[in-house]
Amino acid sequence: EMATVVMRIDKVETSFNVGQKAVIEELAALKQLEAHVTTTCEQSTSDVKNYIYRCKREIFAVTEKEAQIVRERIKGPLPSHGNYTFDFYVENFKQLVMSEKEVDSLPWHINELKSAVKGYVAFNKNGLMEVCLLCARHPREVGLEPRSGITLKVKAKVCDIYKKMLPDISVGEKTWVVKENCVPRNTGYGVKLGRIACDQLLIKGYGDIEGYWFGSILVRFEVTTV
Structure with a gap:
């Protein structure tokens, strides 16, 4: 009977260790996924910021150019x-x-x-x-x-x-x-x-x-x- 109890305890410990290992692996996978999502979001945010910056730059450039043309025309024919x-x-x-x-x-x-x-x-x-x-x-x-x-x-x-x-x-x-x-x-x-x-x-x-x-x-x- 004692041997049977020991065997059962060993099985429980083995199952626990396997389960613990699975949990650790799952946590590691979740951390990797979190890091990937964070990196992707940061990259997307950076891309959006760059796009907005370029749009603003183009709007300012066109506005200044048109204003310059108007100023030159006021002075006389181009x-x-x-x-x-x-x-x-x-x-x-x-x-x-x-x-x-x-x-x-x-x-x-x-x-x-x-x-x-x-x-x-x-x-x-x-x-x-x-x-x-x-x-x-x-x-x-x-x-x-x-x-x-x-x-x-x-x-x-x-x-x-x-x-x-x-x-x-x-x-x-x-x-x-x-x-x-x-x-x-x-x-x-x-x-x-x-x-x-x-x-x-x-x-x-x-x-x-x-x-x-x-x-x-x-x-x-x-x-x-x-």
Whole structure:
């Protein structure tokens, strides 16, 4: 009988140890899950904060630019110099590769056109980035007369203005006759300058080595009025 009691005690102890081990493992798993959830929430919060910051920055930039144009117009007619350089920083480039997402730049004013244009890039699942220059407004949606008759020579390239020894990469060059009355409803209108393989940019170090904010690459548009 004593042996039977001892065996039962051993079984109870074994069951207790197994149960205790299971509880410890479950607690460890819960702690890992908690850490993962905390990290994910912190990352999501950080992403939202960065997005809000960028939106605020863009709103302030556009407001200041428009105010500057108004101030210059009050002084007199704006000069028509015919040559413009527009910089489009495409943020979080590595995350956009193969994402099938589209990104627009801030609007850029062209005095000869008496209107604005904007840069546009579209990523596809094949790892290509398409670069375009588009009209920055839909005249009829804002109740203004369409602007037409201006011809623009447009070049686009990916470049490194910090001179980190990265080569300029040409995207394309086109001549564009701007006709705002041809802008389709609820869509973009402009000129496609070309496509570029994102992996070729990544291999050369673009999106990292330059040191632009938010992991950006710089697409530079050089525009000449004809």
